[in-house]
Amino acid sequence: MIPKRYACIFADRSSGAVYRFTVAVRPVIGVCLALLAVPVGYTVQSRWTSHAEIEQLRLQNARLELENSSYRITASELTNSIADLQDGLTELSSRLEVAALESPAFNKLPDSVRAASPASSIPEVAPTDTFDLLGGLLGSVDQRLQMIRHGVALREALSDATPNVWPADGWLSASYGYREDPFTGERDFHPAIDISSRRGQPVYATATGRVTKARRNGDYGNLIQIAHGFGLVTRYGHLADYAVEFGDTVKRGEVIGYVGSTGRATGSHVHYEVLVNGRTLNPLRLLPDTDAISAN
Ligand SMILES: [Zn+2]
Known part of the structure; x- marks a missing residue:
C-alpha cells in the first residue's frame, strides 16, 4: 500500500541547516496524469481528425472523378450533335440556294398553295443547369432543323410542281x-x-x-x-x-x-x-x- 504522505528532508552540509517538505501523493499523481493526458489526447484527437479529413477528401475525389467523366461523356455527345447539326445546315444551305432559283415563280402562286410551306418556331426550354441548357438548346435546334428540312423538302417539291416554263416554242x-x-x-x-x-x-x-x-x-x-x-x-x-x-x-x-x-x-x-x-x-x-x- 502506498503511504498517503511523504516527507523530503534537505540538509546543508556547510551550515548544518535542515529543510523538510511534506508531499501528498494523490495530488502529485493527479497533476502528473493530467500533464501526460494533454499530449496523448492531442495526438489521438489530431490523428482521428486527419483520418476523417483524408476519408472525406477521398470521397470528394471519387465524386469529382465521377462528375468529370460524366461531363466528358456529355461534352463528347454534345460535340457529336453539333457536328451533325453543322453537316445538316451545310447541306440545307446548298439546297436552299437551288430552291431560291425557282422561287420567283412559286412566290406568285395563290396563298392557299404556298401555305404548304410551314412556318416554324423554336419551342421554349426551361434548363436547370448548364448541360441541361445546352442539351435543351441542341434539342430545339435539332427540332428546328428537322422542321426546316421538312419545309425545304416541301419547297423543293412545290418548286418542281410549279408550271413555270413555256409549253412550246411559238x-x-x-x-x-x-x-x-x-x-x-x-x-x-x-x-x-x-x-x-x-x-x-x-x-x-x-x-x-x-x-x-x-x-x-x-x-x-x-x-x-x-x-x-x-x-x-x-x-x-x-x-x-x-x-x-x-x-x-x-x-x-x-x-x-x-x-x-x-x-x-x-x-x-x-x-x-x-x-x-x-x-x-x-x-x-x-x-x-x-x-x-x-x-x-
Ligand atoms: Zn385556247
Whole structure:
C-alpha cells in the first residue's frame, strides 16, 4: 500500500541547516496524469481528425472523378450533335440556294398553295443547369432543323410542281380572259393561253407530275392533262399526237406531245391551261417575262 504522505528532508552540509517538505501523493499523481493526458489526447484527437479529413477528401475525389467523366461523356455527345447539326445546315444551305432559283415563280402562286410551306418556331426550354441548357438548346435546334428540312423538302417539291416554263416554242395568239369567240364572234371566257406554232413541234411538260389524261376530249381535241401535286394541274389541248401515256411520270421540260389543231381549233397551236384546286389561273402569272416565247 502506498503511504498517503511523504516527507523530503534537505540538509546543508556547510551550515548544518535542515529543510523538510511534506508531499501528498494523490495530488502529485493527479497533476502528473493530467500533464501526460494533454499530449496523448492531442495526438489521438489530431490523428482521428486527419483520418476523417483524408476519408472525406477521398470521397470528394471519387465524386469529382465521377462528375468529370460524366461531363466528358456529355461534352463528347454534345460535340457529336453539333457536328451533325453543322453537316445538316451545310447541306440545307446548298439546297436552299437551288430552291431560291425557282422561287420567283412559286412566290406568285395563290396563298392557299404556298401555305404548304410551314412556318416554324423554336419551342421554349426551361434548363436547370448548364448541360441541361445546352442539351435543351441542341434539342430545339435539332427540332428546328428537322422542321426546316421538312419545309425545304416541301419547297423543293412545290418548286418542281410549279408550271413555270413555256409549253412550246411559238407566239402567244390568245390570252387568258374574256375575248371574242373565234368561231361565233360572241363574248367568251378563254381559261388558257394559246401558243401558236408549226404543226408537229414538241410540246413540253411545264412541271414535274403524272399524266392523268392522254386522250381525245371534245373541244380540246387530243388532250394531255398532268397532275403536279399541291392541287396544281396543267392541260395541253389540240395536240397532233401524244409522246406519253396515261399514268406516266414526267419531268419539267420532257416532251409529252406535238402541236396540232385537233378539236375546236382554227390553226395549229397549244391551248395551255393551269388549274389550282380545280380553278383556272392565268398561266402567264407563273411564266418568266420574255419577249420571245421559248420553252427551252
Ligand atoms: Zn385556247
